[in-house]
Amino acid sequence: MANRFVAATMVLIASMFSLPALAQNAQGPPRIPFPAPDPDAPPVDRSEEKHLDGWYKDSPIMPADPKAAPAPRHDLSGIWEPAAGWLAGVQFMGAQEYPSDGKHFLPFTPAGEEAFKTHKAGFGTNEVPIALNNDPFDKCDPIGFPRIELFNLRAIQILQTPKQVTILYQNDRTFRSIWTDGRAFPNPDIEEPRWYGYSIGRWEDNNTLVVETTGIDERTWIDNAGRPHSGDMQVEERFHRVNRDLMELTLTIIDPKMYAKPWNALEKFPMRLQSDAFDIREMLCSPSEQATFDKAVSQPAVAEPPRKK
Amino acid sequence: MKTGLGLSFLFTIAFLAVSVPLSAHHGNASYGHAKQLTLKGTVTEWTWLNPHTFLKVDVKDEEGNVVNWVIEWSAPSNLINRGVNRKTFKPGDEVTVVMITPDNGAPVGRLQRVMLANGKWLQGSG
Numbered sequence: 001m002a003n004r005f006v007a008a009t010m011v012l013i014a015s016m017f018s019l020p021a022l023a024q025n026a027q028g029p030p031r032i033p034f035p036a037p038d039p040d041a042p043p044v045d046r047s048e049e050k051h052l053d054g055w056y057k058d059s060p061i062m063p064a065d066p067k068a069a070p071a072p073r074h075d076l077s078g079i080w081e082p083a084a085g086w087l088a089g090v091q092f093m094g095a096q097e098y099p100s101d102g103k104h105f106l107p108f109t110p111a112g113e114e115a116f117k118t119h120k121a122g123f124g125t126n127e128v129p130i131a132l133n134n135d136p137f138d139k140c141d142p143i144g145f146p147r148i149e150l151f152n153l154r155a156i157q158i159l160q161t162p163k164q165v166t167i168l169y170q171n172d173r174t175f176r177s178i179w180t181d182g183r184a185f186p187n188p189d190i191e192e193p194r195w196y197g198y199s200i201g202r203w204e205d206n207n208t209l210v211v212e213t214t215g216i217d218e219r220t221w222i223d224n225a226g227r228p229h230s231g232d233m234q235v236e237e238r239f240h241r242v243n244r245d246l247m248e249l250t251l252t253i254i255d256p257k258m259y260a261k262p263w264n265a266l267e268k269f270p271m272r273l274q275s276d277a278f279d280i281r282e283m284l285c286s287p288s289e290q291a292t293f294d295k296a297v298s299q300p301a302v303a304e305p306p307r308k309k
Numbered sequence: 310m311k312t313g314l315g316l317s318f319l320f321t322i323a324f325l326a327v328s329v330p331l332s333a334h335h336g337n338a339s340y341g342h343a344k345q346l347t348l349k350g351t352v353t354e355w356t357w358l359n360p361h362t363f364l365k366v367d368v369k370d371e372e373g374n375v376v377n378w379v380i381e382w383s384a385p386s387n388l389i390n391r392g393v394n395r396k397t398f399k400p401g402d403e404v405t406v407v408m409i410t411p412d413n414g415a416p417v418g419r420l421q422r423v424m425l426a427n428g429k430w431l432q433g434s435g
Contacts, residue, residue, distance in 0.1 A: 032337035036409045038345070038421045042430055050390050086390065092336075122335030129339035138335075138360075154386070170386075283386050289358040296356070297363055297381045301339035301411040 034092075034123070051086060054281035059274065061085065071207045071241035076158045076165060079278045080247060083270035089153030092123050094225030095265035096150070100124025112228060112258035119226030126226050131298040135226065136219055140285035142195040143172045144220030145213060146235050146251055150265050151224040155280045165201055165209060170280045178211050185214055193217040193231060204238075211237040222253065223265065230257040240268075247271045335360070340419055341412030349405045353377060355398035357385055364398060364420065366406060380408050382420040383433065391433055402426055 050058045082088035093099035098106055102125055108116065119126055120133045130138065137143050143151065154170040163181040168174075178201040185191075185198055197216040204210045213235040222229050233255035241247045251266040253259060337343055350368035363381045370376050382388065385395075398404070403426045408418030422432035 032340060032343050034336045036337050036340070036343040036345070036419070036421065038407065038432075041407075041422055041432060044432060048392050050392070052389055056389075087387070122338070127336050127338045130335040131339065133335070135335075281386055281389075283359070283384075285359060290360065292356070292358065293360060293363070293381075296365075296379045297361070297417055298339065300379065300415040300417045301413070303413060303415060305413040305415070 032127075054279035057277075057279070059278060065245050068243040068245040071243050073206045074203050074209075075160065076209060076239055076241055076247065077160045079155060079157045079274040079276065079280065080271040081155045081274055081278075082153060083246065083272035086154065089149075089269070091151055091153065092224055094124050094150075094223040094227060096269060097264055097267050098227075100126070100223075100225030100227070106227065106263060107260040109256070109258055109260050111230075112255075115228035115258060116226065119221060119228060121221075121224065121226035124225030129298070129302045131294065131302045135224075136221065137285065138290065140287045140290055141219065142174065143285075144195040145176065145197050145199075145216060146237075146253070146265065147221055147223055148172060148174065148176075148196070149237075149249070149251060150222060152283070153269075154283065155274065155278065156271075157280060165211075168280070170283050173282060173284050178209075180209075188215070191215050195220060197235070207241040209237075209239045211239070213237070228258055229253070229255050232257055245273045247273075337409065337419060339411055340409045343409040344412075345407065345421070346410050346418065347405065347407045348378060349403070350378065351400075352398045352402040352404055353400055355395070357395035360384060362388060364404075364406070364423070366404060368416075376416050378406075378416045378418065380406055380418045380420045387433075391431070393431055397431070 051061045052058055089096075091099075093101055098104040100121075100123065106112070116126070118134075120128045120135070122128075122130055122133050122135055122138070137147070137151075148169050148171060152171040156170065157168040159166040159168070163179065165178040165180055167176045167178070169176075174196070176196050176199055178199040180201045180203070183200060185200065191198065193215055195217050197213040199211050199213040201209050201211040214233075216229065216231070216233055216235070218229065218231045220229070221227060233253065236252040236254065238250040238252075239247060240250070248268040248270055249266050250264060250268055252262050252264050254262045348366065348368045350366040352364060353367050354365040356363050356365075361381045361384055363379055366378045366380065367375050368378055382393075388394070405424040406418070407421045407423070409421065410418045422430050424430050
């Protein structure tokens with residue numbers, strides 16, 4: 001009996017040591033913390049931090065106005081930024097609700113798990129040095145949808161006509177047309193996949209636009225951590241304008257080939273209305289700039305060390 | 310409704326108070342064990358581009374040889390709100406740079422903070 005107790009205790013102790021190691025193996029190599037620790041750094045002085053638009057005009061970050069006017073009916077037009085700060089939509093570790101940190105687990109199918117393993121990302125559990133990754137955005141391929149809302153979601157401008165809602169994005173300096181004229185999707189037999197897919201929208205109530213998107217090019221990643229999708233993925237966005245100043249975005253991934261059930265990448269992500277004079281900064285991936293950066297920084301960092309003479 | 314907005318107001322304030330600006334396109338995997346170095350030298354070039362800016366600095370090694378270091382920093386869209394812009398450094402400026410470096414010993418790094426000639430520190434990763 002005593003021996004059994006000792007043996008059980010030893011197994012327990014051994015498992016306490018081995019479990020974290022196993023978990024680490026399952027999640028890939030250990031990550032270098034980001035940002036890297038800098039224990040001797042002086043306290044950060046945020047007093048001089050600004051909120052500059054693209055015209056270098058400072059627009060102070062204002063908290064959401066609790067007395068904001070009600071939302072206008074069927075109207076999302078305006079310039080919007082993440083409400084919790086201009087960097088709150090960066091999602092560098094992957095989709096806001098499922099960062100790739102080894103603590104959030106997506107409902108991968110076996111095919112999804114396999115596809116994810118092939119994506120060598122700049123961040124997350126698949127992280128590799130930048131010179132060795134295969135992130136399509138690092139070659140300046142279009143960032144695509146939905147990654148445009150799941151990585152570096154910065155300022156957006158929404159324009160509306162009677163037939164469409166158009167979203168202009170700071171990141172990738174690109175746009176999407178969401179057709180609200182009652183049309184159906186193109187014939188799937190002949191449609192070509194698009195980096196930003198095909199989007200149709202309908203007003204669910206006075207202040208909620210529901211958008212469905214299909215036909216998304218399989219070369220795009222869902223997020224910055226390399227979450228994969230199939231060509232059959234459907235994405236649902238719900239833009240709910242709470243009042244004049246505040247809009248919430250929920251984004252759902254539906255892709256039974258890769259994920260056993262739908263998952264929300266964004267859940268009521270808050271965006272706040274900006275001044276109508278806010279100039280959206282240019283933020284583009286330029287292939288020649290990327291090449292300059294890779295030659296100067298990425299490649300030397302992983303090159304074989306020179307042999308000592 | 311009123312309470313909800315009040316909470317979001319508080320949440321916004323709390324978030325702004327504790328958040329560290331982050332936004333990199335890629336993490337620190339290039340920098341192996343993230344060995345930290347502090348180097349003093351002379352700026353030769355300040356390159357303001359995407360995905361990340363970088364600073365080139367001439368530094369004398371122990372044997373008196375001048376080595377040109379290339380140190381990446383944040384994206385322009387992040388630095389601009391921290392008072393850093395394309396004119397912050399010019400060739401000839403004396404700087405002290407704290408950075409992490411890769412395992413292969415190459416003279417490259419990722420900037421953690423930099424002290425200007427006037428003693429002012431600029432910092433922030435991302």
